[in-house]
Amino acid sequence: MSAGLHLLLHLHQPDYRMPDGGLPLLPWVRLHAVRGYLDLLRVLESNPRARCCVNFSCVLLEQLDYLQGLFASGITAVDSWAALSLKDAELWDSTERLFAFRHFFSAHGENLIRPLPRYWELLQRKQQLERDYEPQEACEKFSPADYTDLALLFNLAWIGFSGQRLPEVQQLRQQGSGYVQAQIGQVLRLHGQLTAGILSAYAGLQDAGQIEISFTPGQHPILPLLCDLAAYAHPDADDPLPQFRHADDALRHIQRGQAEYHRHFGSAARGVWPAEGSVSNEVLGLLAGARLSWCATDQANLPAQGNLAHAQPWRWQQQGQEIAVFFRDTRLSDNIGFVYSHWQPREAVEHFLQMVASTAHSSGLASPVVSVILDGENPWENYPDGGEAFLGLLFERLAEHPELRSVLPAELAATAGNSGVIDSIHAGSWIGGNFRIWSRHAETRSAWRQLARARETLSPYLELEGVLDDLLAAEASDWFWWYGDDFVASGQELFDQLFRSRLLSAYSRAGLSPPPELLEPICRVCLEQQLPEAETLLDVDIDGRLSHWLEWRDAVKLATGGQYGSMALASKAPFAALHYGFSASELLLRLDPEPQLLELLRSGLLKLELYCEQEDGPQVWQIWPANGARPLRCALRDFLECALPLGAEGLQFGQIAWLHFELRQPDQPAQRFPASGRIGLRVIDRDFRLRHWSV
Numbered sequence: 019m020s021a022g023l024h025l026l027l028h029l030h031q032p033d034y035r036m037p038d039g040g041l042p043l044l045p046w047v048r049l050h051a052v053r054g055y056l057d058l059l060r061v062l063e064s065n066p067r068a069r070c071c072v073n074f075s076c077v078l079l080e081q082l083d084y085l086q087g088l089f090a091s092g093i094t095a096v097d098s099w100a101a102l103s104l105k106d107a108e109l110w111d112s113t114e115r116l117f118a119f120r121h122f123f124s125a126h127g128e129n130l131i132r133p134l135p136r137y138w139e140l141l142q143r144k145q146q147l148e149r150d151y152e153p154q155e156a157c158e159k160f161s162p163a164d165y166t167d168l169a170l171l172f173n174l175a176w177i178g179f180s181g182q183r184l185p186e187v188q189q190l191r192q193q194g195s196g197y198v199q200a201q202i203g204q205v206l207r208l209h210g211q212l213t214a215g216i217l218s219a220y221a222g223l224q225d226a227g228q229i230e231i232s233f234t235p236g237q238h239p240i241l242p243l244l245c246d247l248a249a250y251a252h253p254d255a256d257d258p259l260p261q262f263r264h265a266d267d268a269l270r271h272i273q274r275g276q277a278e279y280h281r282h283f284g285s286a287a288r289g290v291w292p293a294e295g296s297v298s299n300e301v302l303g304l305l306a307g308a309r310l311s312w313c314a315t316d317q318a319n320l321p322a323q324g325n326l327a328h329a330q331p332w333r334w335q336q337q338g339q340e341i342a343v344f345f346r347d348t349r350l351s352d353n354i355g356f357v358y359s360h361w362q363p364r365e366a367v368e369h370f371l372q373m374v375a376s377t378a379h380s381s382g383l384a385s386p387v388v389s390v391i392l393d394g395e396n397p398w399e400n401y402p403d404g405g406e407a408f409l410g411l412l413f414e415r416l417a418e419h420p421e422l423r424s425v426l427p428a429e430l431a432a433t434a435g436n437s438g439v440i441d442s443i444h445a446g447s448w449i450g451g452n453f454r455i456w457s458r459h460a461e462t463r464s465a466w467r468q469l470a471r472a473r474e475t476l477s478p479y480l481e482l483e484g485v486l487d488d489l490l491a492a493e494a495s496d497w498f499w500w501y502g503d504d505f506v507a508s509g510q511e512l513f514d515q516l517f518r519s520r521l522l523s524a525y526s527r528a529g530l531s532p533p534p535e536l537l538e539p540i541c542r543v544c545l546e547q548q549l550p551e552a553e554t555l556l557d558v559d560i561d562g563r564l565s566h567w568l569e570w571r572d573a574v575k576l577a578t579g580g581q582y583g584s585m586a587l588a589s590k591a592p593f594a595a596l597h598y599g600f601s602a603s604e605l606l607l608r609l610d611p612e613p614q615l616l617e618l619l620r621s622g623l624l625k626l627e628l629y630c631e632q633e634d635g636p637q638v639w640q641i642w643p644a645n646g647a648r649p650l651r652c653a654l655r656d657f658l659e660c661a662l663p664l665g666a667e668g669l670q671f672g673q674i675a676w677l678h679f680e681l682r683q684p685d686q687p688a689q690r691f692p693a694s695g696r697i698g699l700r701v702i703d704r705d706f707r708l709r710h711w712s713v
Contacts, residue, residue: 028234030078033077034046041098047078047082069424072220094207134175136195140168179403190205217282240453250453251456273308290310306341311432312430314346320343330387331427371415375422378421468521488527551700553572556570556606576598593612597610605668605701627641629678642658678696
């Protein structure tokens with residue numbers, strides 16, 4: 019018996035670009051390119067007998083184009099994290115220091131950080147400082163030299179095993195510490211060198227017949243939910259979902275994926291991995307109608323045919339349409355993704371091949387084909403060597419295995435009579451055979467309601483430039499993945515911002531005002547931050563400048579920590595910091611605007627409003643210009659200072675006040691600060707002075 023192994027590695031990153039331009043907000047396209055995408059390419063090139071399918075999401079292809087275009091133009095600040103890395107750490111403000119302190123350790127501790135002793139030392143210091151101090155105070159304990167080393171080592175650590183062979187990379191790793199700013203630019207230029215030509219090299223391997231390239235449609239949407247949300251979403255009678263039936267959008271994603279594929283690889287795509295392996299009968303009909311010869315999903319979605327019936331491709335036939343379907347072996351795929359990184363490479367490869375052979379033999383099929391499909395970028399971070407030994411040995415052993423052979427799905431799909439026939443498929447994804455993750459949680463359902471409302475309202479405006487693009491981008495699976503409590507990650511609120519920014523942009527392009535609730539964050543994970551209570555009264559001159567050095571010394575300070583907005587200042591928060599304190603009769607606020615925003619406020623082009631909620635209900639003040647219906651004492655010079663009354667005319671003594679600010683300019687969506695959630699502070703009570711007297 020000779021059995022086939024169909025190995026598919028899926029490559030995807032969500033769209034980190036804001037609709038109004040600017041740098042991508044996250045660096046993961048760049049960092050996965052210099053690691054996972056390049057390393058996989060080099061392993062395939064060094065094993066000419068290796069055969070597998072590599073799947074690219076359409077939105078990843080677009081972003082790789084964008085990335086390579088910037089690098090080719092000599093631009094190294096290709097995303098907001100790269101831009102901060104390239105800025106002299108001596109010039110970083112407190113917000114930037116806190117951001118780097120929090121995020122520039124975003125790498126596998128054992129496999130990426132520990133091999134660089136200085137990086138490991140900085141991580142140990144960070145963890146100790148976090149135990150001893152509040153985050154803003156902790157980050158100030160790092161020196162500019164520490165931050166220069168940190169920025170370089172973060173970007174250096176992400177270079178995979180292929181790039182580590184470059185002499186320049188070896189020299190930088192051997193230097194260890196004491197880096198200078200110019201060397202960070204060198205690392206970013208190396209990133210550009212390493213990412214150049216990745217897609218064309220993959221295309222060359224396909225042209226040579228070594229690999230097959232497939233695609234994931236459009237913006238990586240859950241296609242069955244677009245076709246009929248209510249039919250396939252997680253049921254919840256107490257929180258019903260709206261009607262959302264837009265098979266036309268599902269088809270647009272498929273067609274855009276085909277066009278993007280043809281643009282990059284010069285031929286028509288033959289196969290597709292739907293986002294998250296999500297299928298339904300309607301989706302298979304759309305794929306077959308788009309002249310695709312095969313698609314793939316998880317074994318959980320194969321109607322009951324026997325225990326190992328998934329060990330072959332099946333032909334789905336319905337109403338005169340037909341497409342080959344491959345069903346992923348869940349256990350084998352998950353072993354590569356989650357288990358074998360802890361094993362010795364040779365032991366892992368032998369165990370895997372033995373399991374594949376056993377599955378094929380036990381299936382009882384004459385020509386079994388075992389499909390192993392998994393994320394092609396994230397698992398390798400868990401392998402000590404980036405997966406080099408495992409992948410190399412796997413392809414080497416497969417090429418000489420007496421019972422197994424590597425097969426490409428398009429070849430199998432074109433072979434008549436090599437599969438069974440089904441006339442229906444279970445609607446589900448590769449996670450549990452359902453769509454629970456993308457439809458269960460209250461936050462997720464709220465996002466669907468916003469999307470459904472926008473899609474209906476904006477239907478007459480789809481021909482206007484950018485409206486349809488924004489709506490399709492808002493249909494991406496990634497935003498719904500991160501809502502709720504299924505997954506928790508640093509920066510989770512950023513995905514909420516990216517989702518809502520697309521809908522806000524669509525309304526703006528159509529010349530319509532968005533529904534007010536769209537301005538509020540959907541994501542409620544760690545969004546309400548209550549600040550420490552004031553411990554002393556302040557003596558502040560409301561003049562927009564530091565009148566004397568003690569003026570704001572005892573104020574409570576909140577650094578933004580890198581939150582993002584939805585207007586021109588998309589790459590960072592509009593305010594670097596918020597300070598607050600009290601006099602006996604007023605809440606005193608100081609907002610430190612970023613330079614660009616400061617100029618806009620001075621010009622009178624922006625209006626700043628404060629929204630406050632207490633037990634008695636909400637209140638709104640116009641902070642700037644200081645000419646609103648409820649005039650306040652305000653001043654703008656080096657920063658913005660204002661005073662809000664306490665008592666009957668303003669905030670109530672002794673209560674928590676939940677605040678957020680909104681910046682408004684004509685014909686633009688409002689920009690919120692903080693970008694997600696509210697800031698809580700306790701208003702002093704009337705006995706504050708008596709309880710805090712001192713001599």
